[in-house]
Amino acid sequence: MTSHQTTQTMKPATAAKKLGVYLEATPAEFQEGVVSRTELNALQADPPQWLQDLRRNGPHPRPVVAAKLGISISGLARGGITEPLTTEQIDALKKDSPEWLQKERATQAEVRKEAARIKEKNAARDEQSGRPQA
Numbered sequence: 001m002t003s004h005q006t007t008q009t010m011k012p013a014t015a016a017k018k019l020g021v022y023l024e025a026t027p028a029e030f031q032e033g034v035v036s037r038t039e040l041n042a043l044q045a046d047p048p049q050w051l052q053d054l055r056r057n058g059p060h061p062r063p064v065v066a067a068k069l070g071i072s073i074s075g076l077a078r079g080g081i082t083e084p085l086t087t088e089q090i091d092a093l094k095k096d097s098p099e100w101l102q103k104e105r106a107t108q109a110e111v112r113k114e115a116a117r118i119k120e121k122n123a124a125r126d127e128q129s130g131r132p133q134a
Contacts, residue, residue, distance in 0.1 A: 057087050058089075069094065072111075092134045
C-alpha cells in the first residue's frame with residue numbers, strides 16, 4: 001500500500017499573513033494563485049526582490065505596524081490607524097510621537113510587565129508545589 005501525499009496549499013491571504021506582508025501590495029500572480037507549503041518555505045528562505053521590498057518599505061499590515069510602533073492592534077484602532085502604513089509613515093509617527101501613541105506604548109509596557117509578573121508568580125508556585133513547568 002503506497003501512501004499518496006497531497007501537496008498542502010493555502011490561500012494567498014494566509015501566505016501573506018505568514019510572510020508578514022500586506023496582500024494587496026503583493027504581485028498579481030501571488031494574489032491570484034495558491035501557495036504550497038514548499039513555495040512558502042522557499043519564499044521565507046530566499047525571499048524574491050518584491051518580498052524584500054515589501055518587508056522593508058511596506059505597506060505593512062496592521063500586526064506589523066503595531067509591532068513596529070510597540071503597541072497592540074487595538075491600540076492602533078484607538079489611535080485611528082485603520083489602513084496599512086509604509087515604513088516611512090511609521091517612522092514619521094515615531095518621530096512625531098503623538099499623545100495617543102505615547103499612551104498606547106505605556107499601556108503596552110504595563111501589559112508586558114503584568115504578564116511577566118504573572119509568569120514569575122506561576123513559576124514560583126509551581127516550584128513550591130513540585131509540579132513541572134509547562
